[in-house]
Amino acid sequence: MSEIWPYIVALIPSAGVGFLFYIVIKNMIEGDRKERLAHSQWEAEQEKRAKNS
Template identity: 45%
Template structure:
């Protein structure tokens, strides 16, 4: 039991840094996904607007 606490004390910082890295990467991936969705939405709106303008012009 005496060797359990030093072993846990040695592992906790690594686990903590691993969790921080995981949360940071998760946030980056979610932000990228949301940005791609927003860009796709904007492009779809632009395409619809361009199609309406070209249809009105002809």
């Protein structure tokens, strides 16, 4: 069992970086989705105001 620990310790930084990469990409995609939704709502509101004017 003691022969495995150096390999596990060597893989921990890579796993950590992979996890951080996943979190960053997930938040970027979610932020983009929310921004597109907000922009489409704003455009709909602007079109509605233009029709009422």
